[in-house]
Amino acid sequence: MSISSMTYERTSSVNIPANATWEQNGVTIAGGHGQGNATNQLYRPFGLFVDDDQTVVIADHLNHGIMQWKNGDTRNGQVVAGGKGAGTGLHQLNGPTDALIDKETDSLIICDRGNRRVVRWSRRSDTTQGEILIDNI
Numbered sequence: 538m539s540i541s542s543m544t545y546e547r548t549s550s551v552n553i554p555a556n557a558t559w560e561q562n563g564v565t566i567a568g569g570h571g572q573g574n575a576t577n578q579l580y581r582p583f584g585l586f587v588d589d590d591q592t593v594v595i596a597d598h599l600n601h602g603i604m605q606w607k608n609g610d611t612r613n614g615q616v617v618a619g620g621k622g623a624g625t626g627l628h629q630l631n632g633p634t635d636a637l638i639d640k641e642t643d644s645l646i647i648c649d650r651g652n653r654r655v656v657r658w659s660r661r662s663d664t665t666q667g668e669i670l671i672d673n674i
Contacts, residue, residue, distance in 0.1 A: 567593055567606045567614055574600050576613040584635030584648070594645065596633040603636045603645060603658070618645055618658040618667060625652055627666035646670070 568579035580599040587593050591608035594617070602620030619630030631651025638660070639646050645658045647667065653674050656667035 564611070566611050567595055567604065572599075576604075576615065579604065583633070586635075586637045588638045588640075592638075594636050594638060596636050596647070598632050598634060601630045601632060601651075603630070603633060603647060617660065618647060618656075618664075623651060627656075627668065630656075630667075 568577070568582065570577045572578060572580045574580060579595060579597050581597075582595045582604075583598045584596040585593065586595075593606045595604045595606075595614075597604045597620075600620060601623045602616045603618035604614040604620075605617045606614045618636070619628075619633065621629050623629065623631040625631065630647065630649045632649075633647050634650045635648040636645050638644075639657070642657070643660050645660060645667075647656050647658060649656050653672070654669050655671040655674070657670050658664060658667035
């Protein structure tokens with residue numbers, strides 16, 4: 538069976554208080570301009586993480602990168618990891634599916650599915666590549 542024909546089901550649980558109220562109309566905070574590789578687009582987004590500052594980090598699966606939207610900036614995201622085409626180099630990702638922010642090291646922890654690895658990518662603006670944490674998984 539080829540990897541491309543596999544289907545993955547993701548589940549998570551969220552505790553929603555019984556007295557929660559919902560906005561009548563949703564607001565698009567990331568993407569929303571069709572699929573593509575511009576900074577206001579996503580191409581098959583997968584995992585999503587929201588930090589304490591309401592910064593949204595999204596695994597942009599088919600753009601092979603991690604996109605970030607700061608709270609209040611709904612026009613353009615920023616590529617914060619990968620985004621240089623699919624590949625095996627430390628400056629590249631291949632179909633990432635999840636990302637989270639490690640506050641202790643101020644870095645992203647990324648599931649780089651196509652490369653079968655987990656990488657750490659510093660959130661400093663001068664970062665150009667990640668480091669492998671787990672390989673061949």
